[in-house]
Amino acid sequence: MTKVQLKGVRKEFGAFTAISQIDLEIASGELVALLGPSGCGKTTTLRMMAGLEVPTLGQILFDDEDVSEVRVQDRNVGMVFQRYALFPHMTVEKNVMFGLKVRGTPSDEIKRRLEEILDVVQLDQFRHRFPAQLSGGQMQRVAIARTLITNPSVLMMDEPLANLDTKLRGEMRRFIRDLQQRLGITTVFVTHDQVEAMELADRVAVIFNGELAQYDAPDALYQRPNSIEIADFMGASNIFKAQITGGIARTAFGDLQLDQTVCQVRDGSGHVLLRAEAIDLLLSDADADQNLIAGKVTGREFFGATVNYTVDCNGEAITVNEQSRRMVDVGQDVWLTIQPQRIWVIQNPV
Numbered sequence: 001m002t003k004v005q006l007k008g009v010r011k012e013f014g015a016f017t018a019i020s021q022i023d024l025e026i027a028s029g030e031l032v033a034l035l036g037p038s039g040c041g042k043t044t045t046l047r048m049m050a051g052l053e054v055p056t057l058g059q060i061l062f063d064d065e066d067v068s069e070v071r072v073q074d075r076n077v078g079m080v081f082q083r084y085a086l087f088p089h090m091t092v093e094k095n096v097m098f099g100l101k102v103r104g105t106p107s108d109e110i111k112r113r114l115e116e117i118l119d120v121v122q123l124d125q126f127r128h129r130f131p132a133q134l135s136g137g138q139m140q141r142v143a144i145a146r147t148l149i150t151n152p153s154v155l156m157m158d159e160p161l162a163n164l165d166t167k168l169r170g171e172m173r174r175f176i177r178d179l180q181q182r183l184g185i186t187t188v189f190v191t192h193d194q195v196e197a198m199e200l201a202d203r204v205a206v207i208f209n210g211e212l213a214q215y216d217a218p219d220a221l222y223q224r225p226n227s228i229e230i231a232d233f234m235g236a237s238n239i240f241k242a243q244i245t246g247g248i249a250r251t252a253f254g255d256l257q258l259d260q261t262v263c264q265v266r267d268g269s270g271h272v273l274l275r276a277e278a279i280d281l282l283l284s285d286a287d288a289d290q291n292l293i294a295g296k297v298t299g300r301e302f303f304g305a306t307v308n309y310t311v312d313c314n315g316e317a318i319t320v321n322e323q324s325r326r327m328v329d330v331g332q333d334v335w336l337t338i339q340p341q342r343i344w345v346i347q348n349p350v
């Protein structure tokens with residue numbers, strides 16, 4: 001298990017700066033997702049960790065040792081890409097063994113590792129098949145096995161599930177998470193999918209425009225984003241302007257009592273973030289005595305297990321998400337309520 005650190009890392013391609021400066025520490029055995037929109041610099045960051053790109057400035061350390069100048073083949077990292085890059089003319093087991101063969105590993109050692117790894121990735125029954133005879137998920141498991149058999153100290157995955165359909169992606173996420181936890185291998189995973197990052201990672205590094213915008217555990221990132229851009233990127237639908245005065249947020253639809261142990265606010269302007277699933281929708285105002293907002297349902301989207309309501313509250317459209325145990329009709333007058341500790345405030349800089 002290896003600890004990975006990036007210290008003041010910058011990457012320029014000619015006159016273009018892809019990464020302005022990144023400091024990041026990945027603990028030994030941790031799974032970290034690099035998350036961000038297309039072109040933000042995720043792959044460049046991963047490639048620098050792997051040794052496929054040399055940083056223009058800064059250092060990359062593996063277990064406190066500077067590896068910035070160490071070549072990719074000497075860094076002992078395992079790479080898995082979106083495209084599986086399997087050898088089409090080789091069977092599963094030949095593909096998996098390939099890395100050890102070219103290293104000249106003794107054949108009995110290769111055989112022992114092969115059995116171990118085919119068992120780990122549950123590919124034993126497919127060992128004599130060719131890549132064309134496998135599903136996308138199976139091919140990706142071969143690609144992972146081929147990397148793991150070389151015993152890398154760090155596993156690096158660049159959008160490995162991007163080619164798979166939604167259901168298979170879900171299965172593969174659980175597979176990768178299980179595998180990573182069983183092996184305890186330090187893993188860096190590039191994705192532009194927020195849900196994937198949150199489901200898989202111990203911590204998520206959000207990269208915007210070549211900078212680390214936030215580095216946190218998934219729940220912290222989701223509940224307590226440190227900017228509106230991050231809140232938006234993490235799928236928040238209810239972000240409203242507010243004026244903060246004495247622990248109260250004044251909004252266009254009314255005053256909201258805040259919990260100052262959750263967000264230490266000072267007086268000034270900013271935005272409140274109300275998670276759609278944290279809001280209760282009431283048909284009468286008798287059930288709540290604080291943070292009560294009057295409104296009218298103007299839209300309903302049914303997703304099966306859950307339903308989204310759009311509620312007009314004094315001209316602001318608030319989204320409420322609840323389980324679809326009941327259905328509230330469009331046009332119905334309602335009240336919304338939210339507990340102070342579920343409100344997050346993003347303040348404008350002074």
Ligand SMILES: Nc1ncnc2c1ncn2[C@@H]1O[C@H](COP(=O)(O)OP(=O)(O)OP(=O)(O)O)[C@@H](O)[C@H]1O
Nearest residue numbers: 013016018036037038039040041042043044045192
């Ligand atoms: N070899 C290169 N030469 C010049 N510019 C490059 C090179 N590699 C990457 N870039 C640029 O650096 C920026 C970051 O690219 P990178 O591939 O790291 O982004 P990304 O976040 O992984 O995006 P995506 O999700 O689309 O793969 C992009 O603007 C890209 O065009």
